[in-house]
Amino acid sequence: MGQKQSAEKFSVQELIQKSSGKKQKKLIEKMIPIILLLIASVSVLTTFGIVGTLIVETVIFFKQVKVTDFLFGTEWFPFANTEQLFGILPLIAGTLKVTGIAVIVAVPFGIASAIFLSEYASDKTRRIIKPILEVLAGVPTIVYGFFALTFVTPLLQQFIPDLKIFNALSPGIVVGVMILPMIASLSEDAMSSVPNSIREGALAMGSTKLEVALKVVLPAALSGITASVVLAVSRAIGETMIVSLAGGSTPKFDWNVTESIQTMTAYIVQVSSGDAGYGTTIYYSIYAVGFTLFLFTLLMNYLAHVISKKYREEY
Amino acid sequence: MRYVNHEAVVKKMNKRLIVNGIFKTIFFAATLFALLVLAVLFYRIISQGVGYLTPEFFQNFGSRVPEKAGIKAALIGSIWLMCVVAPVSIILGVGTAIYLEEYATKNKLNDFIRMNISNLAGVPSVVFGLLGLTIFVRALALGNSVLAAGFTMSLLILPVIIVGAQEAIRAVPQDVREASYGMGATKWQTILNVVLPSAIPGILTGAILALSRAVGETAPLVVIGIPVIVHFLPENLLSQFTALPMQIYDWAKRPQEAFQYVASAGILVLMIFLLIMNSIAIFIRNKFSKRY
Numbered sequence: 001m002g003q004k005q006s007a008e009k010f011s012v013q014e015l016i017q018k019s020s021g022k023k024q025k026k027l028i029e030k031m032i033p034i035i036l037l038l039i040a041s042v043s044v045l046t047t048f049g050i051v052g053t054l055i056v057e058t059v060i061f062f063k064q065v066k067v068t069d070f071l072f073g074t075e076w077f078p079f080a081n082t083e084q085l086f087g088i089l090p091l092i093a094g095t096l097k098v099t100g101i102a103v104i105v106a107v108p109f110g111i112a113s114a115i116f117l118s119e120y121a122s123d124k125t126r127r128i129i130k131p132i133l134e135v136l137a138g139v140p141t142i143v144y145g146f147f148a149l150t151f152v153t154p155l156l157q158q159f160i161p162d163l164k165i166f167n168a169l170s171p172g173i174v175v176g177v178m179i180l181p182m183i184a185s186l187s188e189d190a191m192s193s194v195p196n197s198i199r200e201g202a203l204a205m206g207s208t209k210l211e212v213a214l215k216v217v218l219p220a221a222l223s224g225i226t227a228s229v230v231l232a233v234s235r236a237i238g239e240t241m242i243v244s245l246a247g248g249s250t251p252k253f254d255w256n257v258t259e260s261i262q263t264m265t266a267y268i269v270q271v272s273s274g275d276a277g278y279g280t281t282i283y284y285s286i287y288a289v290g291f292t293l294f295l296f297t298l299l300m301n302y303l304a305h306v307i308s309k310k311y312r313e314e315y
Numbered sequence: 316m317r318y319v320n321h322e323a324v325v326k327k328m329n330k331r332l333i334v335n336g337i338f339k340t341i342f343f344a345a346t347l348f349a350l351l352v353l354a355v356l357f358y359r360i361i362s363q364g365v366g367y368l369t370p371e372f373f374q375n376f377g378s379r380v381p382e383k384a385g386i387k388a389a390l391i392g393s394i395w396l397m398c399v400v401a402p403v404s405i406i407l408g409v410g411t412a413i414y415l416e417e418y419a420t421k422n423k424l425n426d427f428i429r430m431n432i433s434n435l436a437g438v439p440s441v442v443f444g445l446l447g448l449t450i451f452v453r454a455l456a457l458g459n460s461v462l463a464a465g466f467t468m469s470l471l472i473l474p475v476i477i478v479g480a481q482e483a484i485r486a487v488p489q490d491v492r493e494a495s496y497g498m499g500a501t502k503w504q505t506i507l508n509v510v511l512p513s514a515i516p517g518i519l520t521g522a523i524l525a526l527s528r529a530v531g532e533t534a535p536l537v538v539i540g541i542p543v544i545v546h547f548l549p550e551n552l553l554s555q556f557t558a559l560p561m562q563i564y565d566w567a568k569r570p571q572e573a574f575q576y577v578a579s580a581g582i583l584v585l586m587i588f589l590l591i592m593n594s595i596a597i598f599i600r601n602k603f604s605k606r607y
Contacts, residue, residue, distance in 0.1 A: 032502075033418045035410075039410030039411055040415065040428055042407050042411070042473070043407075043428065043473055046435060046470045050446045054445065057449065108345070109348055112341065113346040113349060115342050116346045133349060135353065136352070138524075138527065139531075140585065141532075142531065143356070143360070143531070146579075147356050147360075150359075150567075177352050180349055181349065184346075208334070208335040209335055210339070234437055238439025238440070238442075240439065240533070240534035241560075244534075244564075245564070245567055265534070268444075269441065269537050272448070272539075272540060273537050278453075286538075287445060293442065294438065294442050298434070301433075301434060301437035
């Protein structure tokens with residue numbers, strides 16, 4: 001027994017001596033963090049790549065088109081033969097129309113679903129409904145676009161005879177359906193994180209579940225809910241395929257939702273799927289439009305970040 | 316003397332309970348709305364597309380004639396695309412996650428990397444397409460190849476994979492790491508032999524879900540100029556190719572009504588592709604995930 005122990009001790013010591021002598025191992029330990037840092041810097045490089053590309057190509061665009069014409073021009077005719085016009089306001093109007101309709105659809109339905117899931121539903125119901133919402137969030141946008149074009153638009157045309165085949169209403173509604181799960185699940189997270197003691201306090205005072213939900217939980221979770229809506233708006237602004245398929249390609253600076261429109265994203269798709277030659281003004285214009293789009297979504301994401309950081313109630 | 320009017324209280328209480336009941340129904344109906352849309356969407360696509368899902372549909376290339384149009388090039392192309400996206404995005408994503416969770420100390424550089432990843436997650440996919448077009452297609456002269464599209468898609472889903480892998484690594488309890496150090500293991504040995512094996516189910520689940528997003532993503536492919544009518548299969552990573560969502564986009568745009576049904580059939584193939592990927596993810600999550 002004693003002999004065996006000493007033999008083991010000896011072998012452990014030998015092992016330690018052996019392994020501490022390995023220089024290779026020390027080298028690996030030193031190299032790994034550096035290699036991993038290099039890998040981690042790929043995401044930083046991506047951001048620099050995006051911002052850099054957009055700025056460089058946009059600057060070239062602004063050598064050919066005046067900045068003021070671009071920012072304040074109310075007409076967008078890049079394919080005109082005589083005089084090309086690059087005023088971005090019609091594209092922004094198209095984007096805002098679709099986003100506005102999407103918000104009108106998604107916010108009431110999303111928040112109502114969140115209240116139902118967080119305040120009323122049993123665990124069992126929640127376990128059934130949440131995965132279905134996840135499926136809805138996982139449907140590729142091209143499928144939604146096809147659905148908007150071939151189902152929602154004909155359906156709406158039965159109620160609104162003036163509705164054109166390409167319009168802002170149908171893609172707007174479908175974009176709303178697309179961002180609905182995002183609002184529902186993020187808002188539900190915000191509401192679920194309100195502590196139960198507060199709910200129980202209100203219930204003990206004789207409140208109904210509705211009063212608890214609207215007067216206690218909703219105000220407490222407001223920052224999270226607002227942040228979820230802002231993030232969803234950012235997603236709606238950047239949405240591309242639904243509006244490309246069902247929105248049309250005639251940018252107009254007005255607030256009519258029954259006629260063909262064009263959003264910033266749809267313009268980029270239109271130009272890149274056609275053959276706008278490399279180096280033409282039209283080619284550079286997609287970067288200027290992309291840059292504008294990028295700034296819009298960046299602003300929205302920053303806003304969501306500030307709202308959820310600054311106005312969060314701590315318990 | 317009564318201070319409380321019993322009848323009035325009962326009446327008020329009943330009214331509040333009724334309002335509660337009504338609103339409960341409204342909230343439930345709103346939740347059902349989403350489910351209803353999903354049901355209609357699936358019903359439409361299945362009823363329209365199932366008739367076109369013939370063996371020929373999988374053997375034919377794209378065509379101007381709806382009856383002869385097939386999905387072979389797009390399906391094989393999407394599989395090729397995944398063969399680039401999966402290794403590139405998982406290596407980059409898991410590497411970044413290990414760095415951030417295990418090595419990164421709290422300093423400005425690492426805060427910047429973290430902030431940068433959350434910002435990147437909010438950039439619209441079409442903007443990633445512009446990045447891919449400029450850097451991979453033009454500057455690196457990869458053309459509209461499998462490789463260029465694969466790199467673009469990898470960068471697009473990178474933030475999702477990083478965040479998923481970070482959560483999986485964070486879920487490995489500290490005790491296990493300390494036990495490993497206690498046995499004399501070095502940091503890298505601990506990560507490689509202790510942390511990663513128990514985090515892998517979580518990492519893979521997140522990665523497969525991110526990859527299924529890449530399968531259905533269309534906008535970046537359009538922007539980098541992936542062709543839609545392709546009559547050959549990719550031979551290597553620098554070949555031209557087309558992918559499922561591109562093919563569907565092309566069919567959906569066509570004015571002939573018959574192409575609507577072809578598009579539905581294409582969507583069915585895409586959805587089955589996604590379903591298989593998601594089932595694998597759920598299988599891995601249920602089978603291999605450990606609870607501490």
